[in-house]
Amino acid sequence: MDSKEFVAQLVEEMDRIFARLGETETLEAESEGQVDVETLLRLALKSELEASELAGFWLPTTSEVEAKMALALQCGDEMKHYGMISQRLAELGADLTDFDPLAEGHSPLYQYLRGLRTTIERIAAGPFASEAIAKVRNAQFVTFCRSIGDHGTAKLYDETIQPEEFHHYHLGREFLEKYAVTPELQELAASAVRNTLAIADELRNLAAKTTGIHNIPVS
């Protein structure tokens, strides 16, 4: 299959899964039902930190310069998001003095991503699939913030964080469209995407109630 056609199918597959989500479902899943702005911003700090660490971890063992550029940008952007979210939490009166976002260790998704060895899998699972999930989660978060009148947090996500996550996703998508050119590479990319969707905390409820994201065909 042509690589662009392959990627379009992957996008469709992800969109079909996202379409099954209730309007606050990613937020409920990641916070285990504790849907309030401060809890969700603290969880976001952990996601941003993990995304930055992973991009930096992959950088020296990824050979394609285009992929290095995407990872380096992401490494910086995610840490910048960490700073902005911390600042917003402080504005909301949260005390982060003793807060360690990794106090309970890294997430299962981080552990999975860290083990990926090929560039195609890393880009498929990281910038492409994880950022696609982030886009959906953030859109739900913005709607939630507006619904409770927190326009400051909504604005931060809407105007700054979300467009940058979208850019990361796009860089991932472009890379796959260029490099996922053989059945073998497409299989690696598709598996990495499916595993990411199955492991992500934000989609936990969905994974539990479906017959198995792993069984959804990609071609």
Ligand SMILES: [Fe+2]
């Ligand atoms: Fe981010």
Ligand SMILES: [Fe+2]
């Ligand atoms: Fe991102």
